[in-house]
Amino acid sequence: MTKREIKISKFLSYVLRHHPESIGITLDRNGWTSVTDILNNSKLEFSIEELKQVVEINDKNRFSLNDNLSLIKANQGHSVKIELEFQEIVPPDILYHGTAKHFLESIQKTGLLKGNRHHVHLSKNVQTASNVGKRHGKLVILTIDTKKMHEDGYKFYLSDNQIYLVDFVPPNYLSINEN
CATH class of the missing domain: 3.20.170.30 (ADP-ribosylation fold)
Structure with missing residues (x-):
């Protein structure tokens, strides 16, 4: 990952796992939020293409995008209250x-x-x-x-x-x- 991609990844971890309120977004009960809201509310400006790249190349697969790229979530590691729907x-x-x-x-x-x-x-x-x-x-x-x-x-x-x-x-x- 480049330094910029690492910076974007750390930002995503921070807001999607711990502090969504820091940029004025909310997570749904399963941890998903709008990609548009992430892109529009981030002080760190990045494009949808950069976001997709970070999600795809993250060595720990920390994030997921839905099929139409409208929603994003962190896969685990949350400190905020969400309902993780994992199967036993x-x-x-x-x-x-x-x-x-x-x-x-x-x-x-x-x-x-x-x-x-x-x-x-x-x-x-x-x-x-x-x-x-x-x-x-x-x-x-x-x-x-x-x-x-x-x-x-x-x-x-x-x-x-x-x-x-x-x-x-x-x-x-x-x-x-x-x-």
Whole structure:
């Protein structure tokens, strides 16, 4: 991504996941908003073509456009209240979570908490978990025994961009990935 595309992507994350009111837009109950409203209310001027490009090339597939390009949403990671309509799924036996080493002691005591987001985000592979976790400091990869969690009644969901979601991961299902 170019610097401009990164700037547009960060702007979209900010308004679609956390602060739509910052540019005077509203999200519907599922997180969708008008592309026209985004383009008209943004202080960062960009075209529909640039918007489409950012949605298409975003390495984490953070955003979706509807078929006629009139609506846009963030796929997950919201701190604003919306109704995510994810279908419950059976997760793979093991999933991963990347975090910073300075969070490890707390995580080992309390587990993985969703904080102000709707869910804890888990990855199917170590590389994706690494990309997420390394943003916050010295990287630690956690392995989650999702087979056992699911057997114990925890519900899992899969976002449009293939991120696994769960409300909470208790510490007894976590181990440090030594690879």
